[in-house]
Amino acid sequence: MVNFWIRKVEDLSKEELLEIIDRELKGLVTDKYVPTNNFVVYFAEREKIPAIIEKLMEFSYTRLSVIAGNDERYYMNKLSLTYIIAFDKQDLYIGIRTYLPFYDPVAPSITDMVKAAWWNERENRDLFGIEFSGLKDKRKLVLPEYWPDNVHPWRKDYPYNKPVMDWREGLPDYTPVRETKDVDVIGFGPYHMVNDEPIHWRLYVKGEVIVDAEHRGFHNWRGIEKIAEGRLTYNQIPFIAERICGICGFTHATAYVQAIESLARIDIPDRARYIRSLMLEIERIESHLLWIGIACHILGFDTGFMLSWKTREHIMHLAEVLTGNRKTYGMDIVGGVRRDVLGDRINKAIDTVKKIRAEYKELYNMLINNTILVKRTRGVGVLPREKAISYGVVGPVARGAGLDIDVRKDHPYAAYKELSFNVPVYSEGDVLAITLVRLDEVFESLDLIEQILDKLPKGPIMAEVKEIPANKEAVGVVEAPRGEDIHYVRSGEYNKIQRWRVRAPSYANIPPVREMLIGYRLADAPIIYASVDPCLACTERYLVIDIETGKKTIISDEELKAKSRKLSKTMG
Amino acid sequence: MVSLGETLFYTVIVCYGLSMILPLLFIRNYKYGVRTGLVFTALASIMQIVLAVYVFLTNTAIVINDLISIDVFASYFLALVGLAGLATSIYGLEYMDLYVEIGGGWLYSIVFAAFLLSMTLLPMMKDLLLFVFFWEVMTLTSIVLIGWEYREGFVVRATKQYMFTMLLLNSIPLIMGTCILWNIYGTTNLGLLASYDVVKNPLGLLVVLLFYIAFTSKAGLFPLHYWLPDAHPAAPSNVSSLLSGVMIKMGVMGIIVILYKYLGLPTILSYLLLVQALLSIFWGSIKAVMEDHAKRLLAYSSISQIGYITAPIALAFIASRTDPLLASIMLGAGLSYMFIHSLFKTLLFLTSGCFLYVSGKIMLDEIRGMAWTSKTLVLSIIIAGFSLAGIPPLAGFMAKIMVYGSILLGKNIVHGLVVAILMSMAPLTLLYSIKYVSSTTSLSSKIELGKSIGTSMKIGMIIPALALIVLSIVSLNKFFTNLSSILLGIRVETIIPSLTDFFYLVINPYIFYGSLIVFAALIIAVIVSYSDYKNGKDIISKGVWTTGYIIPVNKHLIRPSYYYFEINKALSPLTGFFHEIYECLVWNIPSRIVRNGIARRIAEYFGRVNDWVWRKLCGFAEKYSRYEEYKLDEYAGSAIVSIIRLIGNIARMAVVSPIALFTIALFFLSIIMLLIILFLGGWP
């Protein structure tokens, strides 16, 4: 049966696939429900889950994208789990939902079958108190070690604004799993040279050779989804969603608004779709250039670092001109975009793209022809194809490991149906392959920007939205610079959101880093870890810290400017 | 009329004799048995240092008779053995308490003294037969000392291996060669033999080959080095420091004196010696780098160091026909390296003994940071280890640089290549020495050990350390060059100044400015930093930086055995291959021969005899013990009883049977030896 599917499933249409799945899952699932046209939910008993997942995983290349837990006691006094599985060739997301009684929230673990469930199950155990029978890894994922065990912050009875304890008290604590008789221990992070954001890798080494590694992250997790579910209305969330990540924020905002639009059946004007793709591509370029600079810096090649960031500066300026801000464009809103691309800005954008392409070509040649750079990255941190599939990695990491997946092609959203581009895929799976994927994608994005500016349709940029329907659900997917960024949204009453699950690409790409590290040297650890372009902000969903308002003083701009200049002088 | 020199000589002999006889009074008491012996060996060592100094100052050979005469060259070895012997004897006073349960302290001191005495007398011998005799004594004593811990499996194995090797490669060739020479020339007097042209005679050439094999195997040069890394660690530490510090140099001494000076060494053999030297440098270095056992590491390092010693000597032999001046300078370099190496290698083995003493552990990972039990230990480890690494300003650096410089004096391309190879292998020395030093003096784990090392051990380590410091300031190059020039029979001082501008160092006889600079820096740094350390209130010390998480310090490091993990992985196939070959050649085959051979039967026979004697004597003793006037006899009798019992016990163990044989042989040999010396000396 397996071979049969492996041969056929690539070129099935969506309808054929759906009825095949119906046939396969007959008897296992109890009910079926189609919220949106690319999202199908099956209901099943919790005992059946492993069988269902196994059946679905037998289809050639399916990904377990995310396991979204939910506290539905308000409706049916149950907790629920939704296993969202992606069929990339048919633009389809299958959700398997099971309800767990509140008094014993236990579900069977599928981590042994699908590695991608590893972090998801641990997160649900931490935040919803759902136990997974057969999950060997007993460590906490999200919450700190000293967090009380019976408190689960994402249950609805936990208030969004009252932490049971101060996050800052107590030292960061970690109880390692591996016994260290024959190995030495190296702490890599949270305060390490190459860690822009805090993460702790505990490396077990022989000499400089890494024989094992353990991960402890989520130092900055503050439950941003809880805030959104708690007090914000659906149209304020795009702005907080954009602040999930400083680099790929716009993809989060877009994914969220797409989810809302698809669950509210809103179709947005063409110009808005094109502008969204434009901003997404701009963001992709600046993210990739930033990554290239960081990688060069990690490998001790500061010239490449400076030059790629110099090139990046142009695109930042372009973004500033188009949206009014270098990052966090604040363009997205449910129903469209907020700013139009007017007047001479199009020509300015075209000129900028030309300039960037010229400079980037030179940078590209410089990096590719640098023998030491190639030696440092070739054959390092190899992630074989099978492991890539099992971990469900996305984005450049997957494309470097020979998996031809790209949300822009597979689940076409904003304007990507009308645009033509090709997806670079390399099969080596080492750091060099991933790097090359990113290097090529910059060229593709430049082409895309030119196409978009070329055929930018006329018309309005926003559709009027009053209310959103209650108790609808949808997934919004966007190809972030780091891969598939999926938002599962369930709407609640009074224009609020009942459940919002953000699965950023790094959330899928960081777990396999452990496998990629083993067998390589301490010198390679930074570049291997950086090769997945870890965006911990996305992974851990930060939130802006609450600051109490000060008392009344009014200060003139000149004073403020002088003050800030003086400050930055003393700092710099 | 006995001259002062002769008196000193006899004092040395008598002291050694006392240290062999007096312990018999303390058969029942292990500690007294050991300590009396060692005290007297220490006295003897001091005496022989005095004798060496006397001979060097008067610069005239003391001729005891036509068989024994102490020339300047012999006095060099007297001083070498004396320093090492003094350090090890004083060290052993408390260190030997480790081996109480083995017992036989009196036997230990007899053997120890015999070992030292044989090595003291070897360079003085002017007669080949006596030379071979004392050589055998040295071998036998060393066998017993190596096998001292006869209950340990690896010790037994090492002892047997060593014994087979010495039988096959030392005793048999030496005795055969001596007999052949006797047959040809009718004499074994070395002076007479030197007058004949031995090498021209094909049989003589054979003899030279046999001697060459014997001496290189004793020196532990490359192809015949296999016994060394097993044998040296097996012995008690003060003995293994003697083995590494002194005994292997006896091989070099044999090559220089017997082969080169008297019998004459063919040039081809000199080249072979050179090649062997380079190979042993390489092999010893990489094996030491890969080693995790402290004493084995040091043993391998002495293999490579013996290469550094013999390389200039071999070149000196090659050059001696054409350019005796150059040859003498090279030989001087070799001799100075030998002297300094004996000092720091003795010291290193003594330090490794301290870890056995305080904790019973010897693997580098386990003794990490234990040196901090006493400051003396740390200091001596640093001094000795950095001398081994050849780091300025220490004496090892002086020796190394003198070797390089002296070889560079030769304009031949071979010299250049040899120096280049030696220099490019020097950092390997740094690799393994820093592995030993840094792992033992690591700050990683503060262990609370019950024992602390004794005062006598500290004194025993301070002596060579002080000698090293002195030698690193005052360079004895001129002395060694004179020495070798006397050996080669030429005068150096007249010709040297013409070389001044080529290479400064060899010529500058007394002090070396390069080291002076480092010493100046050291003194300034010590002054400044000590005041800083004392009143430094702004020194913040909050432990190491673990990048944010709490990690136990004893795990949070790279352990010594993983320092050169990649090197180990890369070279293990090669070393494994050689290990297999040696395993087959020198262990499996001989042990099979012995197992089914005669040795076992002899051992059993001895066991039976011993039982009989023992029963009889015990009965005798018990019968007469109740009478007061027989007490003395009882004691005497019981002494003999326990001697025989020990012999029997050793003999009973089939595994150690050959050692038993040699122990018994030794007992008689040592007595014979004493008589010989005293009678040869013309005493009444």
Next chain:
Amino acid sequence: MNMRKYFEKTDKWVVTFRYPLEPLEPPKELRGKPEIDPDLCIGCGACAQACPPNAITVHTDYDEGLKKVRIFYGRCIYCGRCWEVCPEGAIKLTNFFEMATPNKEDLVYEVVLPLHRCPRCGNYLEFTERQVHRAYTLLTRLPEERRKELLERMFLCRDCRRQVFSLEEFKNRRRDKYVQASQTPF
């Protein structure tokens, strides 16, 4: 590595500049520090409603009769929602961005507006005078008699309104009208 090609560049070689020492001119599109024009603001609080991070807050002080529209730039995310929703166009986004300061108090900006006082009982309403005046200007569009009857009551507070007008309301008003009138805020 093509060093030769690298060095033959034509445009300006050094691209950085000493920022704090030299001024940096942002583009005119920059969404910088939002400013409330105190002359235009009527204190309706629409901005406070729209502001996602609650940077703009409205505090009503009945004792002093003041309404404070407070914007705290420490929380502002420069999204410009306030600018979009402001009915009066009182809020505009400058392209001023250098707001690093050692103390947070510099980042607070307040517009203080007087509350409307009921001419009859003298209590403060929750509306500012400007709001009431704005409402008054709206009345001009209405027909004459409707405006007159609203004018009588629009400056009063709720209680006064109820007390004054309830009687004749009951007398000469139809019920639906009453309902309609009572539902209008003034």
Next chain:
Amino acid sequence: MMDYLVYLAWSIILLLTALIMAPLLDGVRRVIRAKVQRRIGPPVLQTFYDLRKLFGLPSLIPYRNYLLVLVPYLVFFVVVLLSILVPIPFVISPSSTVDIISFIYILLFASAILIYAALIIPNPYSNAGSIRELLLITLFELFVAFTIVGLAYRIGTLNMYLLGIRYGWTEYYLKPSTLLLSLSLLIIAYVEGAYTPFDIGEAETEVLGGPYLEYGGKYYGLLLYALLIKRYVLLALPVSLVFVSPIINYVADIFNGFTLMVLSYGLFIIFMFLTMMLFSVIEAFNPRYRVDIVYKPILVSALIPIIGFILGWFGW
């Protein structure tokens, strides 16, 4: 008596030169690298400011152990005192008392002490860094050895002073072997100076500065200063041999003693800056090596001095 005064004077001058030039050269290096990277970069005196700041800070060491206090001072004073041995041609200095082997070995001493101090500290980053440094020294020693031997055979002396003078003699200088040896001297200065492709020991982004990791404040300042002076000393050897010596020998018979000294000193300073500029440009275009891929280029590059040595022996 006069001689000794001159000795003393020049020693002091050279000492001060090292103390001032070392940070200045580093500043030049940073500026040039910044310009290559199309930045403005720091002012030339930035390294001085850094050192001043470091010496102002409280000094930080993991344990209150005397060795850890001693080592920074020791390393610093050794390299400082070594700087009076730089063989500027015709400059009468103590350089005539030592030979190049001990010169190199004393430099090795400085590194070895630092490595030892880093190895006894229980921190895997500093251990790994110092082990890398050890391996790099070991690999590179072949190169150094053949260079020294080649010098001995080509120039006929190892005395620093005489090397400085004789290297530029036309019968030596304009030969292929000497050119190869000059190249290898420059390479030694580059590799032992731990410029970028070879800074695997300190590798900031991999082992957080390796041996320097556990020192802070004043002690790190001392070690940093020592590193800079070490680079200066390493650079001074090829500069004075390869660049200054031929020019000075060319004009040697025109000027008298004192003028000659001053002239060669000035040339020395100028060429130091020029060489450092060259180095920093090379540095800007190279990523860092890894210790298991660095051995190949290093061992292959050892062919340069080997060929130089062989040619030198044949007299070419």
